[in-house]
Amino acid sequence: MTEAIYTRISQIEPMLPSDQGSALSDLSVKVIRQSAALSTALHPVTRRAVAELMRAMNSYYSNLIEGHNTHPVDIERALASDYSHDPAKRALQMESAAHVEVQRLIEHKLAIDPTVEICSSGFLGWIHHEFYERLPDEFRRVQTPTGETKIVESGRLRRDEVTIGRHLAPAFQALPEFLLRFAAAYGSPNLSSVDLVVAAAASHHRLAWIHPFLDGNGRVTRLFTHAYLVKARIGGHGLWTVSRGFARNRDAYLAALAGADEHRRGDLDGRGNLSNQGLLDFCTFFLQTALDQIGFMAGLLDLDGLQRRMAGYVERQASFGELPPESIFLLREALLRGEIPRGEAARITGRPERTARRILRDLLDQHLLTADTEKGPVRLAFPAKVAGYYFPRLYPEGVEMTP
Numbered sequence: 455m456t457e458a459i460y461t462r463i464s465q466i467e468p469m470l471p472s473d474q475g476s477a478l479s480d481l482s483v484k485v486i487r488q489s490a491a492l493s494t495a496l497h498p499v500t501r502r503a504v505a506e507l508m509r510a511m512n513s514y515y516s517n518l519i520e521g522h523n524t525h526p527v528d529i530e531r532a533l534a535s536d537y538s539h540d541p542a543k544r545a546l547q548m549e550s551a552a553h554v555e556v557q558r559l560i561e562h563k564l565a566i567d568p569t570v571e572i573c574s575s576g577f578l579g580w581i582h583h584e585f586y587e588r589l590p591d592e593f594r595r596v597q598t599p600t601g602e603t604k605i606v607e608s609g610r611l612r613r614d615e616v617t618i619g620r621h622l623a624p625a626f627q628a629l630p631e632f633l634l635r636f637a638a639a640y641g642s643p644n645l646s647s648v649d650l651v652v653a654a655a656a657s658h659h660r661l662a663w664i665h666p667f668l669d670g671n672g673r674v675t676r677l678f679t680h681a682y683l684v685k686a687r688i689g690g691h692g693l694w695t696v697s698r699g700f701a702r703n704r705d706a707y708l709a710a711l712a713g714a715d716e717h718r719r720g721d722l723d724g725r726g727n728l729s730n731q732g733l734l735d736f737c738t739f740f741l742q743t744a745l746d747q748i749g750f751m752a753g754l755l756d757l758d759g760l761q762r763r764m765a766g767y768v769e770r771q772a773s774f775g776e777l778p779p780e781s782i783f784l785l786r787e788a789l790l791r792g793e794i795p796r797g798e799a800a801r802i803t804g805r806p807e808r809t810a811r812r813i814l815r816d817l818l819d820q821h822l823l824t825a826d827t828e829k830g831p832v833r834l835a836f837p838a839k840v841a842g843y844y845f846p847r848l849y850p851e852g853v854e855m856t857p
Contacts, residue, residue, distance in 0.1 A: 459615065460624035463631050466663065467726030469639035470649070470656050471734035474563040474857060478734070481741040484650035486688060488748045493690030495755040499792030499833050503824075504755070505692035507836040511848060515552035516676045516699035517546075524550045526838040526849055552588035559584055560681045561692075572681045573641035573657070574631040575611070575666070581681075582667050582674050583609025596669045604668065612668040619708075621715045623665035632664050640682070648688040654679060655740035656733060659714045664727075676700075694751040701744035702850075710739040754845045761786055767843040777820070778813050780805055785834065788823060793831040 460466070471478065496504060508856060510529050517524060524546040528538065532547035533554060543609040560581070563570060565572050586594060586608035595604045600776040611630075616623045624632050640657040661675045676697050683691045714736040724730025754760065764785050771777040777852040780803040787802050794802065799810035814832065824835040841848050844845065 459622055460632075461482060461628045463628075463635040465624075465727045466632060466635060466660060467728065468724055468730055468733060469635070470652060471737055472724055472730050473734060478652050478737055478741065479648050481483070481738065481745065482648045485741055485744050485748065486647060487652050488745065488752070489691055489694070490689035492693050492752050492755065495690075495693075495752070495757070497790065497792035500789055501693065503834050503836055505847075507841065508692060508695055509554045509557050510550075512557060512676075512680070512695040512697050513550045513699040514849065514850070515695065516553060516673055517550055517675075518701045519697070519704055519707070520672055522546055522549060526841060529554070530838040545592055547588050547724075548588065549593055550769055552585050553677070555588060556581060556584045556677055557680060560677060561684060564681065564684050568574040568685065570685075571641055572678070572685055575630065575637065577679060577681075578633070578661070578674065579609040579611070581677050582670055584679070585673060586670060588835065601768070606667070610668075611666050614668060616665055616668070618665060619715075620714060621663065621665075623663070629664065629666055633666060636660060645685070650682075651688070651741065652737055654682045654686060655737040657682060658740060659711055659733065659736050662711060663715060690748070693755065694744075694747045696740065696744050696747060698750075699747045703743070705775060706739065709742075710736045745747065750847075757790070760844065761789065763844050763846070764789070767840060770843075777816060780810075780813055780815045781817055781822075784817060784832075785822060786813060788832060788834040793833045797833050798830065 473479065493501070495501075507710050509527060510533070513529060514524065514526055524543075528543065528824070529550040531537070532551040537544045537547050564572075578695055586606060594608075597603055598608055599617065604614070612626050614626060636657070645653055649756050658675060658679045661678060662671060665671050667674065678771075679696065680691075714729065714732040716732045718724060718727060719729050719731065765782050768777055768779065768782040768785065772779045772781075779853045783802050784799060785793070787798075795813075796814060799814045800807045803810045803813055805813065814823070818825065818832065820842065821835050821837040823832040836844065
């Protein structure tokens with residue numbers, strides 16, 4: 455095992471796949487164009503509300519890849535600091551909330567300073583630190599292959615050798631050098647917009663290959679990829695997540711990662727130590743998955759279809775006496791306009807002022823509308839309980855409703 459350990463940065467090459475044709479470039483252009491089109495589907499205020507739902511979904515799927523299944527409603531409760539009394543469920547809630555909170559921090563940091571070097575070891579360590587500082591103690595303990603229990607230090611590069619499947623990760627003493635090469639390759643200012651999309655895919659694998667931390671590398675890698683796509687200004691990215699596609703095709707995802715771990719397969723397989731074909735296949739899988747998820751969300755965010763599903767939900771709730779039928783008029787108006795003044799409720803619903811105020815209050819109480827202040831304008835909200843109605847198949851079948 456020691457003879458096979460990676461100690462030289464040349465052993466991580468190639469950093470970007472050599473595409474003999476234009477297949478990757480064509481896929482990248484499609485990602486850029488289709489994601490940008492997705493960003494124009496909704497009013498900016500409504501888009502922000504959907505993006506908030508997407509953060510919770512991203513957390514759900516990213517943790518699901520690791521074998522941790524937390525119901526979307528439990529994630530929502532955790533974000534409101536409403537934790538289960540069951541220790542195991544509470545731990546999973548804390549993990550899910552940590553993922554959402556760190557994604558928010560990443561987006562905030564990049565909004566304040568778009569020049570931040572996200573490929574640097576400092577930024578990667580920051581992601582890991584913020585994530586692990588929010589985890590329960592039981593998720594900070596890992597067992598080594600020798601049976602020893604170790605505590606994962608938040609933000610600290612590992613000081614142990616690790617094997618992931620058949621892949622023996624680089625020697626821990628060489629991690630700083632590998633991370634410098636990582637930053638130079640994927641943080642280069644010379645990458646074009648198309649190159650950046652390919653680099654988002656390639657860097658996803660290479661960061662997982664380096665495996666810089668004792669634990670949590672999968673979640674950190676997927677959070678880093680989110681940061682990379684945000685910084686690359688892939689329009690509409692907050693409205694879709696590649697993690698959903700990876701989780702729904704977990705075996706294919708893990709196989710594609712393992713394929714890119716392989717050594718060069720001969721003279722026709724590039725000039726680096728690792729397989730060019732393996733990295734090309736992974737990047738192709740990544741970009742095809744991205745396009746699939748963009749297309750999926752484009753279908754869900756089609757305004758006509760979304761309005762029909764919202765109306766169907768209100769009709770169902772009205773049949774149970776939970777909502778007045780006129781609720782749909784306020785929800786539809788908020789969807790299209792982003793925000794609506796409370797004083798317009800009577801005009802929008804066609805009901806007397808007092809009745810309109812009650813309808814508005816019901817929608818606020820059920821968290822279908824939200825507002826920043828008691829008298830401020832209201833906007834659409836997407837609580838987990840409506841995800842299965844508004845956005846069918848967003849989550850796997852059987853977990854879309856309240857547990």
